[in-house]
Amino acid sequence: MGNVKEARSPLILHNAFLVTMDPAARVFRDGALVVVGDRIQALGPSAQILRDFSHLAAAESIVDLGSRFLLPGFVNTHVHTSQQLARGIADDVDLKTWLHERIWPYESRMTEDSYLSTLLCGIELIHSGVTCFAEAGGQHVSGMARAVKELGLRACLTQSTMDTGDGLPENWSASSTDDCIQSQKELYKKHHNTADGRIRVWFGLRQIMNATDQLLLKTRDVAEELKTGIHMHVAEIPYENQLVMNTRKINHGTVTYLEKIGLLRSNLLAAHSVWINEEEIKFFSKAGVKVSHCPAAAMRMLGFAPVKEMLEAGICVSLGTDGAPSNNRMSIVDEMYLASLINKGREAYMNGQTNPTALPAVAILEMVTINGAKSVLWDNEIGSLEVGKKADMIVVNPFSWTMVPLHDRISSLVYCMRTENIDSVMCNGQWIMKDHKILNVNEEEVTSLAMQASDDLLRRAGIYLPKRMNYL
Ligand SMILES: [Zn+2]
Structure with missing residues (x-):
């Protein structure tokens, strides 16, 4: 060619x-x-x-x-590039172990490895036809930006942001609200619209359990002022909704609360949104909130998202792979297949019978192209x-x-x-x-360097995986 x-x-x-x-x-x-x-x-x-x-x-x-x-080109609207070196560190473990003993120790020890992790992840994304992705919020955004620039991809990069939270590792306390906003403003200034316009910087909210109201509202206002997006994990597990009900005095979960405080806007990309009721679907639809559906990660850890209902309510739903420790496969092609099958099968769980007409092929193709572009607020140029x-x-x-x-x-x-x-x-x-x-980076070299960096990082984080079989 x-x-x-x-x-x-x-x-x-x-x-x-x-x-x-x-x-x-x-x-x-x-x-x-x-x-x-x-x-x-x-x-x-x-x-x-x-x-x-x-x-x-x-x-x-x-x-x-x-x-x-x-x-x-396909758009992957929820991927944790800095988690690529953690593929396989949290297979078949419960959610608490997943987060507290594997992911947080891993992420809190990550340094410049973020660059290599993003290169490795990017190689997999490109092989699966992805030309644009939305980073879900990770560590060391400058390393990510360097990797995206070299790979030739398009991306909306986001820092993982938390100003409160229980159970964080000792070396990793949440930042102050002002530091969260300030560091993201600096990243925006440094990287937004760089790499021939391929890189945009978004604001991140890890999840409601790690965000004070002050952070939620400041993020909303600053993102609006800078005309950029907000990427947030929303309504992932029933525990999250329960905690919001208990601590924030509301009759349902995260989405109801975000509606109440005025956070639902058309520049919000809500990842997962599995535990969301009919009324909350209407809130999303009315506000123009975008949803990233990650079928593999949802099946593994979260549950059945009401994707058919969200699409019927006019919500823009796109597809994401989530991170390597939640899915292992960073191929959006696999997610296309899974999204269709899971949402056909979900009807059996809801109504006693599968529905082979749910999420037909064209709907899936839209999710991975034009809906992806709308979700990352870039549909005037891509999708x-x-x-x-x-x-x-x-x-x-x-x-x-x-x-x-x-x-x-x-x-x-x-x-x-x-x-x-x-x-x-x-x-x-x-x-x-x-x-x-892959044309712009040496795939073999990245693979071998990533193997080494990943071993080093796990040692630093003190993560040792139990042997599952009788190793000789
Ligand atoms: Zn995620």
Whole structure:
């Protein structure tokens, strides 16, 4: 494939099954798309595009995709990049052990490892077709920003922020409210709109149990002033709702409380939102709050989120992988498949019978593209293939045992596609993976450095995993 940077001419990708995900849901059976710089200059039927543009392009920049699929890049709206080195440290343990004995000791000892952790995570994201992600809130945002810049990805980065909390490790007390706000303002100043505009900085609220009212409200006001988003874990477990009811004197959980204090706004991205009732769904819908549904993590630790009901209420629901210790697989492709199956099966738990029509393929594709873009407040530039939008896209090769015979090409993207079917990924007009090869960082080197850094970090954190079998 041609590289637009080298060729310095329009890049024309033609002979593609082009799924635009635009408002008219257009799909070109034999489509073509023109990239100039970092944007989509034109798209349409191959014959027309070649007629109008091929004289402007160098021969090596006219690329025949051989009927492969061309789609918008996927958006992963909830991922903890700094937890990637913790993959496998908390499998099959209860929630208390998960948090107090594994995750908090790990995160509190993390230093510059955040850079390597994000590189490793980013490699997995790119392989699964992700061009943009929303960091859920982690440690050392500057390390994340450096990694995102190098990988060539697009991201909304967020610091994990807590100004109160029980059970934190001794070396890791919550910061003061002012420090939480100040450090995020500094990160915003330093990194927002950097890396050719690929990096944005958001504000973070880890969860309501680690946030005073003062922090909640200041975060709301500063994010509004800076015109950026807020990423927060919301209504994850029944205990959280119960605690909010007890301590904040309210008749239901987190969402009801956030509504009461005026935190629900259209720039709030609420992760998980599993334990949310009918009235709270209406609060979200009315305020335009976005929801990141993370099916694997929900099944492992949280429960069944009312995704069908939220979509029916007009809420923008997108998909996330959550972090490696909650899921292990950072492939958004796996989440697409799981989201559909889990929400079909959930109906059996609700109504005594599964509902195979729940969350159909098109809904899932919307969740991972245009809804993802809306969730990260970037849909004016990404989330669909449209003239004038940024050239963030993926090439899928469906001609392998995983996907043939392709009777229903759209549904095959949700029910058959594997991460391995994704051949190439472009972000901001630049290929960042071509023919399965990550272009901007050395994948083998990152993998080996990450193995070492992860061992060192676990030793520093005093995390020792019990042996499950008879090791000889
Ligand atoms: Zn999370």
